[in-house]
Amino acid sequence: MRALAAPRGDRGSPVDRPGIKRGPRPGPGSPYCIARRRELDPFARTYTYEISHQMDARRLLLVFGLLAAAAPLASAGDLSLDFYKSSCPDAEKIVTATIEKKIKEEPGTAAGLLRLLFHDCFANGCDASILIDPLSNQSAEKEAGPNISVRGFEIIDEIKKELESKCPNTVSCADIVALSARDAVKLAGGPSYDLPTGRRDSLVSNREEADNNLPGPDIPVPKLIMDFVDKGFTAEEMVALLAGGHSIGQVRCIFIEPDATPMEPGYHAAISKLCDGPNRDTGMVKMDETTPNVVDGGSYFDLVLAKKMPLTIDRLLGLDSKTMPIIKEMSSKPDQFVPLFAKSMEKLSALKVITGKDGEIRKTCSEFNNPVAADSGASVIRISSVDPEDLEGLSAGGTHVSDGVSHGTLEPEKGAGSGGAAPAGKGAGEGKKHHKGKGHLKLRGGG
Known part of the structure; x- marks a missing residue:
């Protein structure tokens, strides 16, 4: 296909x-x-x-x-702060107001928007290609295995609709995704960080790119590090990014393998009870059982070392010779997490962006013009x-x-x-x- x-x-x-x-x-x-x-x-x-x-x-x-x-790939230098200052002065205010309302209604929204950004950017760049709806005979990123449980699309659509009414054909869907994640992180207790804008939307949505580039929940740590290094991240930045993203929200039971790597016995029993039988396909488990709706790196590092994280990859990070020292260092010095996570989010939000006259500004985020x-x-x-x-x-x-x-x-x-x-x-x-x-x-x- x-x-x-x-x-x-x-x-x-x-x-x-x-x-x-x-x-x-x-x-x-x-x-x-x-x-x-x-x-x-x-x-x-x-x-x-x-x-x-x-x-x-x-x-x-x-x-x-x-x-x-x-x-040719655009660089982050092609983006700029206050990109919409003249063309759509209230663009960022409109995004922030909507995200504030949505997170107040449902705190778990922050996790969904952060994950939406990661899955868009890490597949083939921050270009809103994940938002495209598939057709009956054509695939799209949204259909890729890792994206089946991604959410937040309707929030992006709502923001886009309001922006189109105020500033038609001006604000890209890619910028809306990035701005929404930035605001979600801050509202969930995470750090503020600079987010230049000026991204444009892709003309391609490729399911294979997502299937091939998005890391699975049990990916070996050396392969994970290699994937992040290929995109310009250090191992420390990778750990910080995963810590922030995996410290909030929930994970489906179908992605949890309690016996794949060592898990604390009491936590193993609790997970098995939550995900047994019919709950295997529909059950949900909190990523961080202590502060599930707060971007809290300190809590994440402690839980990883205690082997009390549901996803295999998080437990593997606490065992690998390359990442275990990073986890221990950040667990003992949690203040290191905040600036490192902010820097990592800035880099993630600028991966392979489309700028200038390339791509397009979609009128509807789920459809190409x-x-x-x-x-x-x-x-x-x-x-x-x-x-x-x-x-x-x-x-x-x-x-x-x-x-x-x-x-x-x-x-x-x-x-x-x-x-x-x-x-x-x-x-x-x-x-x-x-x-x-x-x-x-x-x-x-x-x-």
């Missing part, structure tokens, strides 16, 4: 799919046989594709997967490094006609020289019209 990506047809009314026969696949020597995803040629040519509007936009999904892989134009024109999105076989119905060097309908052309763009892949998302989702032909979607590389 392919990853879900923009653009796509109208969800309410299926797009006609004419009978299109695939043209002959270009051979390795063909100028149209361009690099595949993960094997991107930095000198790949860019091409112009003109595709019939009758063609289902979902056929272009892989194009955007390729585009996302080719795009639809760049497929109405009959009056066409939108332009930027692509490169495409395997023509992935564009069904397009044959190299000409227009393929089936049932009297012109379904597309594939030809080198005039004046396109060698150079890096075109930046992702320039013009994507912005509704710009560059073609007067009726009922067509035009994708143009370079420029």
Whole structure:
């Protein structure tokens, strides 16, 4: 099942799919046989594709997967404090007011929002890709195994709706997720930390990225450390991040394996009672039995060393030769946790962000903006490094006609020289019209 990506047809009314026969696949020597995803040629040519509007936009999904892989990563330096000072002055106040209300109604909300941020950012960057709803024939990050129990989506939607009424097309869903987590941490007794904004929303939501990148509850500690180091964290920052995230909220019994690693006997008996029988699938256990709704690193470290944490990974941290000294140090000096956790949250919130003109600002957080134009024109999105076989119905060097309908052309763009892949998302989702032909979607590389 392919990853879900923009653009796509109208969800309410299926797009006609004419009978299109695939043209002959270009051979390795063909100028149209361009690099595949993960094997991107930095000198790949860019091409112009003109595709019939009758063609289902979902056929272009892989194009955007390729585009996302080719795009250069933005740095945290592209974000800024008070990013919305002029464009939407009350943006952060609106987020904070909503989070305050939700946590007052349900204190456990803080844990859900913190987890939502981690699962969005750690999978493939802080880009709100976790918010996209899957379609019947397309997967999305939300469907990944580790994300099945993630919550807080409706809170993000509520905030987005209010922001759209005040400042249309301005505040990204990715920033809303990051701001909500920041406020949730503070309201749950955790530290305040700076959060620059200016993130943009992704054009891809890939279930495989989440399945492959999100750590499981029983991941070996050396592998966990490696995963965090690959994303720029130290072992100490990793421990602080897990301590903050695992000191609040609850965990489903299905993720608890009491016998996987040593557990304090009395705690083992209590867990077994809570999660036995029918409760195995539906039961919930508090992550921190002493202060379940407070971001409390000190309590977490003590419980880890006492072998009284429900998740296997937390107990493993207290046994591993690399992390056990860190746990003991922070348990004896709990004041070290606060600044380290704040620093780790800042780094987490800036992982692989999309900024500038890349990506888009979604109108609805659970849906990509639809760049497929109405009959009056066409939108332009930027692509490169495409395997023509992935564009069904397009044959190299000409227009393929089936049932009297012109379904597309594939030809080198005039004046396109060698150079890096075109930046992702320039013009994507912005509704710009560059073609007067009726009922067509035009994708143009370079420029």
